[in-house]
Amino acid sequence: KQEVTQIPAALSVPEGENLVLNCSFTDSAIYNLQWFRQDPGKGLTSLLLIQSSQREQTSGRLNASLDKSSGRSTLYIAASQPGDSATYLCAVRTQGGSEKLVFGKGTKLTVNP
Amino acid sequence: NAGVMQNPRHLVRRRGQEARLRCSPMKGHSHVYWYRQLPEEGLKFMVYLQKENIIDESGMPKERFSAEFPKEGPSILRIQQVVRGDSAAYFCASSPGQGGGNTIYFGEGSWLTVV
Numbered sequence: 001k002q003e004v005t006q007i008p009a010a011l012s013v014p015e016g017e018n019l020v021l022n023c024s025f026t027d028s029a030i031y032n033l034q035w036f037r038q039d040p041g042k043g044l045t046s047l048l049l050i051q052s053s054q055r056e057q058t059s060g061r062l063n064a065s066l067d068k069s070s071g072r073s074t075l076y077i078a079a080s081q082p083g084d085s086a087t088y089l090c091a092v093r094t095q096g097g098s099e100k101l102v103f104g105k106g107t108k109l110t111v112n113p
Numbered sequence: 114n115a116g117v118m119q120n121p122r123h124l125v126r127r128r129g130q131e132a133r134l135r136c137s138p139m140k141g142h143s144h145v146y147w148y149r150q151l152p153e154e155g156l157k158f159m160v161y162l163q164k165e166n167i168i169d170e171s172g173m174p175k176e177r178f179s180a181e182f183p184k185e186g187p188s189i190l191r192i193q194q195v196v197r198g199d200s201a202a203y204f205c206a207s208s209p210g211q212g213g214g215n216t217i218y219f220g221e222g223s224w225l226t227v228v
Contacts, residue, residue, distance in 0.1 A: 004155075031212070043204065043221035044156075089155060098161040098169035099211050100146060105155040 002027045002094050006104035013080055014112050021075040021107045023090030028068050031099065035064050035075050036089040038106070044089065048075070080111045115140070117207050117220035118187075125226045132192040132199070134223045138207030145188045146206040146217065147180055156204060162188060195227045 003026045013019050023033070032051045036044040048057045048064040050073070056065040063076040077084060087108045091101040118137040126132050138145050143164050148156040149172075161169040162182035173180065177195075182188040192199055205220045 006155075041224070044219045046219075049216065091156075093217070098146075098158075100158045100161055100169070101148075101156075101206070101217055102158065103148075103155040 002030075002092060002102045004090060004092055004102050004104040006088075006090050006107050008107060009105065010108040010110075012110040012112065015080060015082060017080050017111075018076070018078050019080055019109070021077070021088050021090075021109070023073040023075070023104055025071045025073075025092045025102075027094070028071055029095040030068065031093040031095055033064075033066050033073050033090065033092050034101070035062075035073075036091065038087045038089055040087075047088075077109075080109075082111045082113050085109055085111050117142075117205055117218050119203075119205050119220035119223050121223060122221065123224045123226070125228060126195050127228055128196060129194050132195050132225055132227075134190040134192075134203050134205075134225070135187040136190070136205030136207075136220060137187040138205075139209075139218055142207035142209050142218075144208040144210060144215075145182050146208075147188070147190050148204040148206065150202040150204065150222075152201070159190075192225070195225070197227050200225055200227045 005024045007022045034049045035047045050057045050066040061078040066073045087106040089106045091103045145162045147159040150156045158172040160173045160180045177193045179191045202222045204222045206217045208215045208217045
């Protein structure tokens with residue numbers, strides 16, 4: 001059974017700091033890994049999707065890496081801003097069966113001005 | 114192309130009433146997933162449906178919950194005799210098919226409050 005863990009559960013940083021969010025998963029049989037952002041009371045915004053054959057993806061100040069063999073991914077946010085404050089969710093798409101997305105519990109990020 | 118549409122966005126029900134949540138997948142998508150997000154939790158898989166078939170309901174509570182995806186019309190998640198613990202955000206997602214090349218797209222969610 002696939003399990004996804006995100007560390008830390010919460011993170012508070014001053015504006016301008018670079019930061020790393022961590023995600024680990026137990027079963028390497030995945031199609032892809034996706035990072036989402038969720039604001040309070042809102043839906044999911046897809047940030048980056050990394051296919052299992054890829055090592056990283058970049059979008060603006062965001063960079064996500066994937067090491068499938070070790071079951072790890074990181075989301076790097078450069079020069080953080082107060083507007084980055086949100087919960088960040090990591091999800092892996094499992095191979096076989098229903099091929100559903102399995103989510104971690106998220107990291108709640110607060111960027112202080 | 115409209116995204117995944119969920120309604121209602123917010124629903125309040127008294128204990129013991131029924132809640133019906135609707136999801137219209139993206140055009141051309143025949144695969145639907147339902148997820149539940151309890152307060153301060155990540156999203157938990159509930160059920161995966163294709164047109165007229167339940168493929169995987171391993172995450173669905175055994176009682177009071179049911180889901181359907183008819184040949185015509187939206188997918189429906191039905192919760193009978195709601196209790197306070199059912200208060201959560203319910204997200205629907207759709208995909209055109211299986212395989213890693215088919216991205217899963219999420220709706221904006223339906224927030225159920227049981228009073």
